[in-house]
Amino acid sequence: MIRSLRGQLLEVADDAALIEVGGVGLRVHVSATTRGTLPSVGGAVRVDTHLVVREDALELFGFATPAERTLFEACIAVSGVGPRIALAVCGLDEPEALRRSIQMGDSKRLQAASGVGKRTAERLVLELRDRLGEPLPGGAGGHGPATGSAVEAREALVALGFTGDEADRAVLDAPDDLDVGELVRHALSRLRRSPA
Incomplete structure (x- = not known):
């Protein structure tokens, strides 16, 4: 399993980055949060990754931190949530802020992600609440x-x-x-x- 990449950033698009590793250009899907942390094109970059294996494709998803990757992996374990939706959720905010939103039951926050409706947001809250641990003191938000x-x-x-x-x-x-x-x-x- 490919868990991280280190290389040169060749290109950045809306939802992906092209990273050259050992002479091979790898397309890595990234969240808006991770995209904001990437260096300028040509700079050295390191991302934590998750490899999704499908019948017809291998897709890499990249994250600025291990915490963001952990949140992504928790999201894709939820029934009906695929990697694209999980990546959109990760792109809403920093992982800790999203974890707090989930712990506080703030499904409206999750609905801001592309592809996440009311039912999916509620399912994410219900299924991830216990998996992600207790909220930190001082967390903002409330129940919709x-x-x-x-x-x-x-x-x-x-x-x-x-x-x-x-x-x-x-x-x-x-x-x-x-x-x-x-x-x-x-x-x-x-x-x-x-x-x-």
């Missing part, structure tokens, strides 16, 4: 009404004895415009119908 409802409903379902995965699936299956109580009732109805 729908996101806060989804998070509270999930917590209520877990308190009732359902697993986190069961609660996540039931909450994500609900209509968008429900308050916490309605969301819990809808999720309980769905969970009662599903086979044990």
Whole structure:
């Protein structure tokens, strides 16, 4: 697996950089955050990378820091989130600020990324919240009404004895415009119908 590259920056486009390593030019997809840290064309560059292997292609994704790569890898582990969407999420802000947004349940922040709608943003918050650790003190932000409802409903379902995965699936299956109580009732109805 290719985990980092060091070489000369040959070209920078909106979503990718061309880096020459040992005489070979490698196209590396980069987030807006990483693109902002790249040197001038011709300068020496080092990026942490993640290799995505597909049936018809090998794609490299590059990051300014290991923390950004870790966030990217966490995002692509979420159902329905591919590398392009994960890269767009990483490009919103520094990794720590994004981690805080996820911990605070701020799905509206994630919706600013290209390709991320309300459902995907809520799924990212629900699935990554526990994986990314506790927020740092002094984190800004809060719950948007729908996101806060989804998070509270999930917590209520877990308190009732359902697993986190069961609660996540039931909450994500609900209509968008429900308050916490309605969301819990809808999720309980769905969970009662599903086979044990």
